[in-house]
Amino acid sequence: MVRRTKQRTAIETALREGGRPLSPDEILTAAQATVPSLNLATVYRTLKRLAAAGMLTAIEVLGEAPRYRLAKEEMHHHHHFYCSSCQGVFCMEGCVEGLSKLLPQGFQMTGHDIFLYGLCLQCRK
């Protein structure tokens, strides 16, 4: 039977209110504001449980630990922005046209990813 613990609540709250995909460490830090004793292993266990329940989506980042987000917030097609100052990942609405014109002759495209790099609003100040 699944129990509702303060660590799980804190982790899910962190994910829900993060406003952007979070790395396991970012989740740990955010949730420790509520449950200081929280352990990284527990974060991973909870992420795994959420993922098994299909409630979590992973966002891979080039050369870094993946970021996680509640699936329902990640549902629609969109892309990500990576802040090279704070290492944060942000979601961006919309997409672009004409990607298939990049495709080499005879290749078949099933999907795509776009990553923009730069400075987020906070770090730009």
Place this chain on the structure above:
Amino acid sequence: MVRRTKQRTAIETALREGGRPLSPDEILTAAQATVPSLNLATVYRTLKRLAAAGMLTAIEVLGEAPRYRLAKEEMHHHHHFYCSSCQGVFCMEGCVEGLSKLLPQGFQMTGHDIFLYGLCLQCRK
């Protein structure tokens, strides 16, 4: 003093003739056609040396080992295609317009990456 050994020659040849960015393992396999005794550690040592000399560019792949390519072949702006069947990475010419319209208000873009996924010509057959 730097020596020209058959393993280095084989590794550089593999990179030069690969026609696409290669992973350390792909480089190992390709170069072993010439030097069967070649060791993965030697591949890494050679890649490191090339990188230190600025002759090598790394292409990060989501959740996988990076691919490497001689810098002069990677010079111009372009993007990559990942074949989900053979795990190969291919270069694509060209780029797309309108990326900056994705940018959230107040964010500053310094660069971008585009990855297309699908099947390469070989795997489609």
Place this chain on the structure above:
DNA sequence: CAGTATATGCAAATGCATTCGCAATTGCAA
């Protein structure tokens, strides 16, 4: 051709994100 510093192969070591074992803790049904 000999001498030696550079390279190699091998296996062991690292660094890392992630997972596990286990004893102690804690929700929650009765």
Place this chain on the structure above:
DNA sequence: TTGCAATTGCGAATGCATTTGCATATACTG
């Protein structure tokens, strides 16, 4: 409130790409 199974924290273990130590092999100068 009680009892126990689900959870947790902790440290040790894993899996992985990559690096290193060292004895052996080899390229290259003289």
